[in-house]
Amino acid sequence: MDIFGNRSIEILSQLGVYTAAPFFESKVAEFIWKFLKKLEVNLFQDQFGNIIAHYRPENSNGPAVAFVAHMDHPGFEVIEIDGFRALARASGGIPATSLVKPTSLIVGNFPEFVTGITAKHESTVDPLNRKSERLVWIDLDEKPKFDLPTAAVFNIPGFELKGDTIYMRAVDDLAGCAAILSLFEELKSHRDNLNKAATANLNTEVEVYGIFTRAEEVGLFGASLVAESGILPKQTAIISIESSSVLPGVNQGSGPIIRTGDAAKTFDSSAEAILSRGVLSVQKSNSQFKYQRRLMYGGVCEATAFSAYGYSVTGIAFPLGNYHNSTSGLLDINGDVDAEYIKCQDYLYGIQLLTEVALNSELSTPMEPDRLKENMKVGDEEREKLAMTKWDFD
Secondary structure, eight states, X not given: OOXXXXXXXXXXXXXXXXXXXXTBOHHHHHHHHHHHHHXXXXXXXXXXXXXXXXXXXXXXXXXXXXXXXXXXXXXXXXXXXXXXXXXXXXXXXXXXXXXXXXXXXXXXXXXXXXXXEEEXXXXXXXXXXTTSOOEEEEEESSOOSXXXXXXXXXXXXXXXEETTEEEESOHHHHHHHHHXXXXXXXXXXXXXXXXXXXXXXXXXXXXXXXXXXXXXXXXXXXXXXXXXXXXXXXXOEEEEEEEEXXXXXXXXXXXXXXXXXXXXXXXXXXXXXXXXXXXXXXHHHOTTOOOEEEEOTTSOOHHHHHHTTTOEEEEEXXXXXXXGGBSSOTTOTTOOBOOEEEEHHXXXXXXXXXXXXXXXXXXXXXXXXXXXXXXXXXXXXXXXXXXXXXXXXX
């Protein structure tokens, strides 16, 4: 697979420049908004700042598909700044070690930011207690010239490509956002090509939503508000796009994961059937295509929020190393903080799968009970064989 010069990787590298923490996603959101505006995609923000992109072909068939990703990543909310010292509160699942060991941070957002080093706050008795305030001091390298409110994130390069591996400050979930942007760019290219073809078949595309949500890391807030609003028709199939921590049975480089569930719930087979059929379709043109299928129980993703409001849900996950920037687990107070990383092939194959789903309306209909029943039908020969070999225990 040729990864150098790949457009989808380029989009991810551009998005990685910006920092984001829960409630402080403005720069990521601005990039996404301007990117989609150039593609002439129908866009709007809800009252909470979630971004909804909508692509509806002239002759779309069947229910819509919504691809969902979040714009935030665990970080710190800066509460006050006094000269060269700031006070901040952990926001989301940050590594416990960053509450007790000196850790380099970026305070502010590109291009206006300063750097600093954390110092343990006197209230931090138990860094593993998620119900505590989880405060840290930040000793700043210079006085900031910007005002509060602002956030702080780990001082890690936004994007680095080393061989076949992508290293980022926030793969989770900028990779999901970039995957959806790549999809919409492909939809625009596909539509332009169809418009140039006199004999174009306009019945192959699917009605697609791209949902970019806020404050996922602190409680799925953005996704829950979109689901609650009913903006998406109830028959819409929801596909969460995430990067999820590598678990036993999951391997980086073995393809994206069809996520059968998360730590909170098992997802829907009817929605998963869309991805399963997509896999078969992709493999017809790409015999090298690989994927995995697992229950990713390491965390909760946005599919669960939509499921709570009655949507049929499934997910795609990119196998992630150094989940939430922890090199040895979030609860290891003696661990280190470093870049998250994914394999290029997992990311690119994931985009190929969701693009296949968006361009082929035959794949987009969730598997209904009657169709499942038809697949489970037992033939006459098998019925006869079972009847002849049953036991008589009288």
